[in-house]
Amino acid sequence: MKILTTVVARVLFALPFLVFGLLHMAAGQNMAMMIPSYLPGGVLWVYLTGIGLIAGGISLIINKLAKEALIGISVFLIATIAMVQAPGLMNPDPMMQQMAMSGFFKDLGLLGGAFMYLGMLSEKRSS
Numbered sequence: 001m002k003i004l005t006t007v008v009a010r011v012l013f014a015l016p017f018l019v020f021g022l023l024h025m026a027a028g029q030n031m032a033m034m035i036p037s038y039l040p041g042g043v044l045w046v047y048l049t050g051i052g053l054i055a056g057g058i059s060l061i062i063n064k065l066a067k068e069a070l071i072g073i074s075v076f077l078i079a080t081i082a083m084v085q086a087p088g089l090m091n092p093d094p095m096m097q098q099m100a101m102s103g104f105f106k107d108l109g110l111l112g113g114a115f116m117y118l119g120m121l122s123e124k125r126s127s
Contacts, residue, residue: 010060010061010063011060011061013060013113013117014056014057014058014059014060014061015057015061016057016110017053017054017056017057017060017073018053018054018057018058018061019057020050020053021049021050021051021052021053021054021055021056021057022050022054023050024046024047024049024050024053025047025050025051025054028043028046028047028050029043031043031046032045032046034046034084036083036084036087039083049076052072052073052076053073053076055069055072056069056070056072056073056076057069066117066121067118067121067122070114070117070118070121071118073110073114074111074114074115074118077107077110077111077114078111080103080107081104081107081108081111084103085100085103085104085107086100086104087100088100088103088104089101089104
């Protein structure tokens with residue numbers, strides 16, 4: 001049971017970030033339209049976050065620099081919720097609103113998981 005709640009859980013939590021990072025790299029030009037117009041750099045942000053997500057996912061899988069990876073992933077998720085998902089909830093197109101709502105709650109859940117994981121790491125290191 002312990003391997004399920006440690007290694008398997010860690011890999012399952014990390015996999016989406018690794019996949020999302022690879023998707024950022026593969027479809028950067030298509031994703032650039034999601035970058036708010038007030039942020040300079042456009043597609044550069046897509047590729048930078050893709051690299052960060054890949055690094056964070058790998059870090060969690062191999063269990064090296066996990067705390068730092070979780071902090072970076074948390075910052076990314078907060079920024080994505082605030083700058084992409086939340087504004088999408090106001091889209092006049094109901095289909096786009098529904099997609100934004102799905103993304104909003106997916107990212108909110110992943111952020112909660114990252115915070116929980118950070119808390120567990122902090123408790124483990126203080127014991």
